[in-house]
Amino acid sequence: MEGFSALLHGFGVALSGYHLALMVIGVLLGILVGVLPGLGAPNGVSLLLPLTFTMDPVAAIILLTSIYWGALFGGSTTSILFNIPGEPSSVATTFDGYPLAKQGQATQALSYAFLSAGFGALVGVVLITALSGWVARFALKFSSPEYFAVYFLAFASFVGLGGASPFKTVTSIGIGFALAAVGMDSVSGSLRLTFGLDQFIAGMSFLVAVIGLFGLGELVMTIETGMKLEGIRARISPRAVFETLLQMPRYWVALVRSAAVGCWMGITPGGPTAASFMSYGLAKRFSRRRSNFGRGEPEGVVSPETADHAAGTSAMLPMLALGVPGSATAAVMLGGLMIWGLNPGPMLFIERPDFVWGLVASMYLGNVVAVLLVLTTVPFFAAILRVPFAIIGPIIVVVCFVGAYTVASREFDLWLVLAFGAVGYAFKKLDYPIAPLVLAMVIGDKAEDAFRQSLIMSKGSAAIFWSNPLVASLMALALLLLFWPLLGGIARAMSRRARGPAA
Amino acid sequence: MTRYASFACSVATATLAATIAVTLPTAAEAAWQPNKPIEFVVTSGPGGGTDNFARVVQAIIAKHKLTDQPIIVTNKGGGSGAEGYIYAKTVPGDPSKVIFGTNNAYLLPYVAKLAFTPADLTPVAALALDEFLLWVNGESEFKTAKDYLAAVKAKPETFKMGGSQSKDTDQTLTSLLEATAGVKFIYVPFQGGGAAATQLAGKHIDSNTNNPNENIGQWKAGQVKPLCVFSATRLPAGPKVSGDMGWGDIPTCKDAGVAIDRFQMPRTVWLPAKVPADAVAFYTDMLKKVSETPEWKEYVERTVQTGKFMAGAELKAFIADDDAKNKQVFEREGWLVK
Numbered sequence: 001m002e003g004f005s006a007l008l009h010g011f012g013v014a015l016s017g018y019h020l021a022l023m024v025i026g027v028l029l030g031i032l033v034g035v036l037p038g039l040g041a042p043n044g045v046s047l048l049l050p051l052t053f054t055m056d057p058v059a060a061i062i063l064l065t066s067i068y069w070g071a072l073f074g075g076s077t078t079s080i081l082f083n084i085p086g087e088p089s090s091v092a093t094t095f096d097g098y099p100l101a102k103q104g105q106a107t108q109a110l111s112y113a114f115l116s117a118g119f120g121a122l123v124g125v126v127l128i129t130a131l132s133g134w135v136a137r138f139a140l141k142f143s144s145p146e147y148f149a150v151y152f153l154a155f156a157s158f159v160g161l162g163g164a165s166p167f168k169t170v171t172s173i174g175i176g177f178a179l180a181a182v183g184m185d186s187v188s189g190s191l192r193l194t195f196g197l198d199q200f201i202a203g204m205s206f207l208v209a210v211i212g213l214f215g216l217g218e219l220v221m222t223i224e225t226g227m228k229l230e231g232i233r234a235r236i237s238p239r240a241v242f243e244t245l246l247q248m249p250r251y252w253v254a255l256v257r258s259a260a261v262g263c264w265m266g267i268t269p270g271g272p273t274a275a276s277f278m279s280y281g282l283a284k285r286f287s288r289r290r291s292n293f294g295r296g297e298p299e300g301v302v303s304p305e306t307a308d309h310a311a312g313t314s315a316m317l318p319m320l321a322l323g324v325p326g327s328a329t330a331a332v333m334l335g336g337l338m339i340w341g342l343n344p345g346p347m348l349f350i351e352r353p354d355f356v357w358g359l360v361a362s363m364y365l366g367n368v369v370a371v372l373l374v375l376t377t378v379p380f381f382a383a384i385l386r387v388p389f390a391i392i393g394p395i396i397v398v399v400c401f402v403g404a405y406t407v408a409s410r411e412f413d414l415w416l417v418l419a420f421g422a423v424g425y426a427f428k429k430l431d432y433p434i435a436p437l438v439l440a441m442v443i444g445d446k447a448e449d450a451f452r453q454s455l456i457m458s459k460g461s462a463a464i465f466w467s468n469p470l471v472a473s474l475m476a477l478a479l480l481l482l483f484w485p486l487l488g489g490i491a492r493a494m495s496r497r498a499r500g501p502a503a
Numbered sequence: 504m505t506r507y508a509s510f511a512c513s514v515a516t517a518t519l520a521a522t523i524a525v526t527l528p529t530a531a532e533a534a535w536q537p538n539k540p541i542e543f544v545v546t547s548g549p550g551g552g553t554d555n556f557a558r559v560v561q562a563i564i565a566k567h568k569l570t571d572q573p574i575i576v577t578n579k580g581g582g583s584g585a586e587g588y589i590y591a592k593t594v595p596g597d598p599s600k601v602i603f604g605t606n607n608a609y610l611l612p613y614v615a616k617l618a619f620t621p622a623d624l625t626p627v628a629a630l631a632l633d634e635f636l637l638w639v640n641g642e643s644e645f646k647t648a649k650d651y652l653a654a655v656k657a658k659p660e661t662f663k664m665g666g667s668q669s670k671d672t673d674q675t676l677t678s679l680l681e682a683t684a685g686v687k688f689i690y691v692p693f694q695g696g697g698a699a700a701t702q703l704a705g706k707h708i709d710s711n712t713n714n715p716n717e718n719i720g721q722w723k724a725g726q727v728k729p730l731c732v733f734s735a736t737r738l739p740a741g742p743k744v745s746g747d748m749g750w751g752d753i754p755t756c757k758d759a760g761v762a763i764d765r766f767q768m769p770r771t772v773w774l775p776a777k778v779p780a781d782a783v784a785f786y787t788d789m790l791k792k793v794s795e796t797p798e799w800k801e802y803v804e805r806t807v808q809t810g811k812f813m814a815g816a817e818l819k820a821f822i823a824d825d826d827a828k829n830k831q832v833f834e835r836e837g838w839l840v841k
Contacts, residue, residue: 143707457708
């Protein structure tokens with residue numbers, strides 16, 4: 001409970017006109033950065049980092065984290081409206097958010113996304129407040145085998161998802177692994193799959209792939225199916241936003257489950273992207289409206305968004321307490337902390353309580369500010385869909401290419417976007433799921449590194465994945481999820497057989 | 504050993520080079536000025552050590568108005584930094600591209616088959632040397648480097664040494680340590696020094712060779728402790744960091760009975776090949792001024808690096824020496840490609 005008195009002190013630090021103004025500016029800048037695909041939160045934060053060198057650390061971190069929140073919300077906006085995720089972690093939001101928008105429910109989809117994101121973020125901050133002392137110690141228990149188990153869990157919860165055939169899902173994951181392996185391998189220090197081309201040395205940017213697969217791929221499909229976005233007649237009114245708010249309690253199970261998944265993945269730290277995918281997978285598995293997933297199911301928007309923001313927020317804790325950045329954005333902020341003269345680590349909480357608790361308090365305020373700001377601007381964003389496809393289509397193409405270029409300022413990435421656009425179209429035509437490929441590209445190399453580090457530690461023995469209760473229970477849970485459909489089938493067959501003779 | 508001799512020798516050239524560096528720029532400044540925005544190419548991702556280095560330099564230049572041109576910082580850290588150096592190769596003769604790196608500028612091509620050679624770069628200056636220490640867990644029974652290495656020797660391939668990346672500075676130092684002390688570690692490559700620090704704090708590995716900046720948080724909390732520093736002299740005595748220990752209280756590894764004189768990583772600045780000599784002189788002068796500002800001194804002190812400005816002949820001598828030392832290790836380990 002000591003956290004709460006510290007938090008009150010933090011509010012005293014964060015609640016000033018100057019800090020609130022910084023939050024509003026930060027959130028607005030963040031939304032802008034997030035709406036432009038490619039120019040994601042890491043870029044936005046690093047662009048503004050030099051500006052903060054002269055500010056005091058509390059004001060600086062408030063500005064940067066506010067940009068982060070804004071960018072996370074902005075990223076969901078483009079996922080829903082254009083099927084182009086502005087951030088890796090909002091990929092899962094496209095699965096049902098975009099179909100919803102196409103059905104003319106853009107306002108509802110955006111409202112669902114923002115409200116559940118706000119809920120997730122608040123759960124994350126409450127968790128930070130309550131568990132700050134304990135989590136720092138818990139996270140130290142994590143070594144390579146545990147990391148691998150967490151990533152494996154994310155894959156497993158996705159593979160056994162049903163829907164697409166398991167063969168197609170595994171194929172898609174395999175291609176994703178291969179793409180993730182391109183470039184420098186940190187375990188062996190050698191280059192892999194570069195075919196002697198300089199352009200492949202830095203690996204393939206996941207964002208470039210996503211812009212091509214989703215943005216361009218979807219565009220080609222739209223052209224093929226009649227050259228119009230079906231959101232043209234979208235009714236846009238502040239009332240729709242309010243009505244959505246009243247609908248939210250219906251999804252309380254999804255909200256609570258996703259927040260739990262998000263917090264777990266944020267702290268362990270599997271990261272927001274893995275969290276949103278996993279949460280989507282679980283929602284689909286356990287929902288009564290399973291067949292509606294992928295066709296515009298609100299629960300399919302609520303779940304990944306809640307988990308994404310819960311993970312994004314709670315991931316600040318390992319960053320502050322351990323100096324382990326859970327995401328690219330956190331890595332940039334970590335650099336900032338060091339430039340401002342702070343040393344992230346367990347002692348930060350004791351040495352600079354002003355900074356830490358000021359930051360935590362600003363996370364409460366910043367997210368409230370962000371939700372209010374994005375909700376008031378929802379009608380404006382949704383109005384974009386009223387523009388005829390003949391105009392918006394070419395603009396999306398331009399935005400895709402500009403976005404891909406801004407990721408790393410590489411001309412080669414423009415060709416990659418084109419190639420991924422073709423792949424995305426082919427996947428859609430052949431009914432292969434794209435999401436497993438994306439998941440493998442995002443956490444595939446991390447999972448591989450963790451796996452190989454574990455085997456180096458154990459001198460080649462796979463028993464290391466069962467060597468302690470923590471890793472063993474994670475692995476067991478992952479295997480259970482992986483074979484869930486199979487187990488379900490066996491259980492049904494058994495019960496049928498049991499019932500058989502009686503009938 | 505012979506390194507000491509060459510070190511003394513390079514100190515002599517240093518004074519010589521310093522005199523040249525001070526007298527030259529006045530003439531050069533009039534001769535060459537950047538006429539378009541300058542791009543700082545960082546050979547690490549955002550938040551990495553090289554990134555902080557470049558951004559601190561950028562902030563100091565902006566604050567003291569050392570140039571009229573705006574400075575843009577771009578991260579090209581793919582392939583352990585190779586991306587940035589290969590980029591430099593594609594813009595020969597362009598003095599508006601300034602590349603920030605470490606000794607990987609000349610060491611990377613040895614261990615990975617890459618499309619650049621050190622000849623594609625023009626050395627400008629080194630501004631600091633990052634130090635390496637031998638760390639063990641804070642609750643470890645070992646009090647000295649000698650005790651620890653004796654235990655490692657008794658049980659070969661049992662103790663785990665963590666470090667960032669593979670065939671990079673940490674693994675090179677581990678290899679040096681193995682050859683010098685006749686021991687054998689299990690080397691576990693992590694993504695960065697931060698991960699190696701938390702893994703040591705969590706007792707998942709037995710030791711690491713992190714830079715001061717990477718372990719300071721854990722040391723303050725008593726989760727890890729330093730055994731010795733791979734430097735010719737002790738680090739400057741500053742405030743106490745952990746308990747009654749400060750950086751200056753850590754013995755050098757040589758004094759602690761480990762026969763490695765010094766192992767340091769230079770923070771280097773480069774231009775592409777074939778740039779005018781005047782441009783090199785301009786940047787040398789500008790970086791020299793940067794290294795004399797209080798902000799730079801503060802940065803070096805805070806990150807516990809050794810501030811040492813090197814340019815011209817002194818830098819060339821340092822690179823040649825460092826290159827030869829490292830190549831020896833690469834050869835012994837069989838890391839050389841081609």
